[in-house]
Amino acid sequence: MAIQDTPASGPAQEGAGAAIPAILTRQEADKAGRYNQKRGRRVGWSTHWSGVCRVLGISNGAVSREDFSQYVAQFQKAKRLKDDGMLGPDTWRRMSGEARLVLKVLPLPGWVPKTAPKKSPLRAVSVEPLNFEAxxxxxxxxxxxxxxxxxxxxxxxxxxxxxxxxxxxxxxxxxxxxxxxxxxxxxxxxxxxxxxxxxxxxxxxxxxxxxxxxxxxxxxxxxxxxxxxxxxxxxxxxxxxxxxxxxxxxxxxxxxxxxxxxxxxxxxxxxxxxxxxxxxxxxxxxxxxxxxxxxxxxxxxxxxxxxxxxxxxxIRAEGEANCNVELPTAGPHYCGEQWK
Known part of the structure; x- marks a missing residue:
């Protein structure tokens, strides 16, 4: 049997959380892991790592990117989302409300992006630089x-x-x-x-x-x-x-x-x-x-x-802040429409 058709082993990192059935094959888990490592900062969930782990049932945050993808796939399956293990914008919106409530801070594994990718629209830029009025x-x-x-x-x-x-x-x-x-x-x-x-x-x-x-x-x-x-x-x-x-x-x-x-x-x-x-x-x-x-x-x-x-x-009108778009922003502001 080809390796891409072979189910990956379930998450087995010590202390990561209870073992769950493997949903993704090894190839799928690797692909989802590369996506999550590359896109975590851009989607926004990597800055809420502790909350994400709590939602997924990862107790101490020590999990490989492949096993993390299995946890994500299990969450997606429970929420009737596409269970591909990729924590993209749609999946993040479903878990972000609960993931933002954090009681215990967990350490970041080495694969979780700590800074924005070089060409990501969420890379760190100064929004108040010298010589820029706007x-x-x-x-x-x-x-x-x-x-x-x-x-x-x-x-x-x-x-x-x-x-x-x-x-x-x-x-x-x-x-x-x-x-x-x-x-x-x-x-x-x-x-x-x-x-x-x-x-x-x-x-x-x-x-x-x-x-x-x-x-x-x-x-x-x-x-x-x-x-x-x-x-x-x-x-x-x-x-x-x-x-x-x-x-x-x-x-x-x-x-x-x-x-x-x-x-x-x-x-x-x-x-x-x-x-x-x-x-x-x-x-x-x-x-x-x-x-x-x-x-x-x-x-x-x-x-x-x-x-x-x-x-x-x-302009940034006082008392008009209502934007609930989840992308990082420099400050509260008014948006004509909101996510439902």
Whole structure:
């Protein structure tokens, strides 16, 4: 019998917890273990190791990554999830509430990631660096090497780190309906529409208001997020726009102001101005970059103060903190939608 068809032995680490039936084969357990080691920090559970062990029944935290995958698979089977042993976003959401309640701190095994992977969207970045008036711009700039380069939707299930599905975790809604992360991943990878996901991700990480929607035009809706419509263009402003010929919509951050006008009091035809660039995701080559846009209209939107402008500057309104997206954030803030 081939080794991939042979059940793996159940968790047998001394003190790890009660032995449980092996659900995964050796090959499956190894594959899930590599996924968990690579993605633990990115998904968010590695920073709650003690709570995860308590939920899974691992008494002292001393468990190999393969055996840990068996515990995860047992949990998934009990919760009627896909029992692949991979502690991904869907499984983490099912256990995170209980896992966050910790009474006893357990040591981390060597395989559990203690720092973010080099190219992970959750890598440690300073959200208040020098020379950055808009802290979310530092996060956006740190993502410039992130590219969507794999069309195979199975790459996510197998733990392909080139696909930054973390962007979509900041967007629980699309078209007014909640999407399962797996559904949003497949939709966005197939259609390549992820500009709004990127903007939401950067604002959430910086601790500023965002819409919680993967639709670019959600940033035109005053009640969806907290912003100030500025009379003067400022680096870091959110720009919502539409292609003049094809009708495609897009949202990004203003990077270089150039000769954009002051007090526009309405929409702007970007082709009338020069020297400006926008920093955003899905901007040519399926990457995060800064570029100038021609033949696009920048839409003016009215803020809650009554000001109208295409220069939308995110704010952190006191008393408005309601975002419950589980991605790490620099501080409480308002989000237009929440996880149900």
């Amino acid at each position: 802290p979310w711009m530092a996060i956006a700039l740190s993502e410039q090497t992130s590219n969507w380069v794999n069309d195979d939707e199975n790459a996510i299930v197998e733990g392909d780190t080139r696909v930054d599905e973390g962007y979509f975790e900041a967007c629980p809604y699309m078209g007014g309906e909640a999407w399962k992360l797996s559904d949003r991943q497949k939709l966005k990878i197939n259609n390549r529409h992820w500009c709004a996901a990127f903007v939401n991700y950067c604002l959430h990480r910086a601790g500023y208001s965002h819409t919680g929607s993967a639709g670019a035009f959600s940033f035109k809706q005053t009640r969806r997020w907290r912003f100030e419509a500025l009379s003067e263009p400022r680096r870091g402003c959110v720009i919502v726009m539409e292609h003049n010929k094809d009708g495609f919509d897009h949202v990004a951050f203003l990077d270089k102001v150039g000769d954009l006008p002051s007090n526009p009091r309405g929409d702007i035809d970007a082709g009338d101005y020069s020297g400006f660039t926008l920093l955003g995701g899905n901007q040519g080559g399926d990457s995060v970059n800064s570029k100038r846009f021609v033949n696009w209209t920048f839409f003016a939107t009215r803020d809650s103060f009554g000001n109208k402008s295409p220069y939308l500057y995110p």
